[in-house]
Amino acid sequence: MVPALMAAVSLRAATLPEDRVEAMYHRYDGGGVVVDGPAMAIRRHITNDVSVGAEYYVDSISAASVDVVTSASPYSEQRTETGMTVDWLYGATLMGATYTHSTESDYESNNYGLAVSQDIFGGMTTVTMGYAHGDDTVMRNDTDFEEPIDRDDFRLGLTQVLTPTLLATVDYEAITEEGYLANPYRSARVLGAQVPEQYPGTRTTQALSVAGLKSWDEDTAVSAGYRYFTDTWDVTAQDIELGATRYLGNRWVVDLSYRYYTQNGASFYSDDFDREYNYMARDKELSDFRSHAVGARVSWLFHDSLPFGLSRANVTFAYDYMRFDYDDYTDLRTGDPYEFDTQLLQIYFTTWY
Amino acid sequence: MRITAAVALIVFSLTGCVRLEPWVKPYEREVLADPIMSISRDPMLDRYRQHVFDTREAARGGTVSAGGGCGCN
Structure with missing residues (x-):
C-alpha cells in the first residue's frame, strides 16, 4: 500500500502556474522492492486568471521486502493515481482546489484540497495556507477486510525575499488521522512468535521546516534545508538537505544534493515484545533508523527551433543513491540488524507552450 | 551584511523604532527570477x-x- 502522491495544492507565489507539460519514467530498486512506471501532467490557462491541470501517475510494484518475505508472501500490484487542479488568480491572491484519486487492489484514497497564497509587503513575502481532507479505504486482497481512514491536513507557509540573491521559506504542516492505521498484512513479534499488529486509532503529526536558497554567482545557486517532525506516537525525526545547482554553458544544468535523515521510533514499536501489549508494531518505518541520500541531476535545455510553437523544453536524468541503517530491526533471515541500499532513477521531459 | 541589515530592520520595526518598508525592489529581483532560483x-x-x-x-x-x-x- 502506497500513499497518495499529489494530495494537496502547493502554492508558493501568487502567480498562476505556467502552461506546461511534464512526463516522467521512474524506477525505484532496492530492499527487495522494485517500483516503476510513467507519470504525466499538463497545465493550461483557460482564461487570463484561471489555470487548470491534470495529472496521471502509475506505480507498478513488485515487493519482496524483508518484512514481506519474513511474515507474508511476495506480491505484485499496480497503483494508479489521477488528479485535477484549478487555480484562480484574483489580484495578489491565488486560490487553488484539487482532487486526487488513488487506487490499488487493497487500498483506495480520495483527497480534496484547498489552498490560498497571498503576496504581501511589496511582493517580498508570500503567505500560503492550505487544507486537505482525505477519505481512504484499507482492504486485504485475501479476505473481505475493509476499514476507513479519515484525514485532515493543515498547512501554513511563508516565503521571504531577504536580499536580491537570497530566499527563505518556513513551512508548518499538521496532519490528523483517524481509523485503521496499521497494515493488515504485517505482524509483530512476541517472544519470537508472530502476532497481528495493533495500532492506536488516531495519529497527529506536526512538521516544521526552514530552508534557504542563495544565488552564489550568476551560474550557481546553493540551498540548505532542515525539518523537525514529531507525532502523538512519540516519533521524532530530523532531516537536513544540502543542494547546489550550476549552469554549464547555456544548454546544461547540473544539480547535486545530499540528504541526511534520522528518527526515533514509536513508543509501541519493538523488534520483539516481551509480552502482549494493547499496541504493538514491528514496522521498520516506525523504528529507530538513519538514512543518507546523494543525488545528481543533469538537464539538457532546449531554447530554440522547437516544433509546434513550443517556447522551451528540457530533458532531465536524475539519479539518487540511498542507504538505510536500522538500529532495532532484525533481519530474521540473518539475525543481524537490517540495512539496505536503494537507487532511484527518473527520466523526465518538460516543455512550456 | 545585507542579511544582518535585514534582520536588524525587522527587529527595529517590530519594536516600533522604524517603519518597515520593502527593501528589495522589484527591479532588484532579476537573479531571483532565474529558474535555478526556483x-x-x-x-x-x-x-x-x-x-x-x-x-x-x-x-x-x-x-x-x-x-x-x-x-x-
Missing part, C-alpha cells in the same frame, strides 16, 4: 522523490514538495 524547478521530479522518502520514513509533511496527507500503512 524552490522546485521541476515539480514532478521533486514530488516523486519526496514520495519515496515519505513511504520509507515515519516523518511526513512540512516540505515544499510534500503531497499533503497520505494513507501510509
Whole structure:
C-alpha cells in the first residue's frame, strides 16, 4: 500500500502556474522492492486568471521486502493515481482546489484540497495556507477486510525575499488521522512468535521546516534545508538537505544534493515484545533508523527551433543513491540488524507552450 | 551584511523604532527570477522523490514538495 502522491495544492507565489507539460519514467530498486512506471501532467490557462491541470501517475510494484518475505508472501500490484487542479488568480491572491484519486487492489484514497497564497509587503513575502481532507479505504486482497481512514491536513507557509540573491521559506504542516492505521498484512513479534499488529486509532503529526536558497554567482545557486517532525506516537525525526545547482554553458544544468535523515521510533514499536501489549508494531518505518541520500541531476535545455510553437523544453536524468541503517530491526533471515541500499532513477521531459 | 541589515530592520520595526518598508525592489529581483532560483524547478521530479522518502520514513509533511496527507500503512 502506497500513499497518495499529489494530495494537496502547493502554492508558493501568487502567480498562476505556467502552461506546461511534464512526463516522467521512474524506477525505484532496492530492499527487495522494485517500483516503476510513467507519470504525466499538463497545465493550461483557460482564461487570463484561471489555470487548470491534470495529472496521471502509475506505480507498478513488485515487493519482496524483508518484512514481506519474513511474515507474508511476495506480491505484485499496480497503483494508479489521477488528479485535477484549478487555480484562480484574483489580484495578489491565488486560490487553488484539487482532487486526487488513488487506487490499488487493497487500498483506495480520495483527497480534496484547498489552498490560498497571498503576496504581501511589496511582493517580498508570500503567505500560503492550505487544507486537505482525505477519505481512504484499507482492504486485504485475501479476505473481505475493509476499514476507513479519515484525514485532515493543515498547512501554513511563508516565503521571504531577504536580499536580491537570497530566499527563505518556513513551512508548518499538521496532519490528523483517524481509523485503521496499521497494515493488515504485517505482524509483530512476541517472544519470537508472530502476532497481528495493533495500532492506536488516531495519529497527529506536526512538521516544521526552514530552508534557504542563495544565488552564489550568476551560474550557481546553493540551498540548505532542515525539518523537525514529531507525532502523538512519540516519533521524532530530523532531516537536513544540502543542494547546489550550476549552469554549464547555456544548454546544461547540473544539480547535486545530499540528504541526511534520522528518527526515533514509536513508543509501541519493538523488534520483539516481551509480552502482549494493547499496541504493538514491528514496522521498520516506525523504528529507530538513519538514512543518507546523494543525488545528481543533469538537464539538457532546449531554447530554440522547437516544433509546434513550443517556447522551451528540457530533458532531465536524475539519479539518487540511498542507504538505510536500522538500529532495532532484525533481519530474521540473518539475525543481524537490517540495512539496505536503494537507487532511484527518473527520466523526465518538460516543455512550456 | 545585507542579511544582518535585514534582520536588524525587522527587529527595529517590530519594536516600533522604524517603519518597515520593502527593501528589495522589484527591479532588484532579476537573479531571483532565474529558474535555478526556483524552490522546485521541476515539480514532478521533486514530488516523486519526496514520495519515496515519505513511504520509507515515519516523518511526513512540512516540505515544499510534500503531497499533503497520505494513507501510509
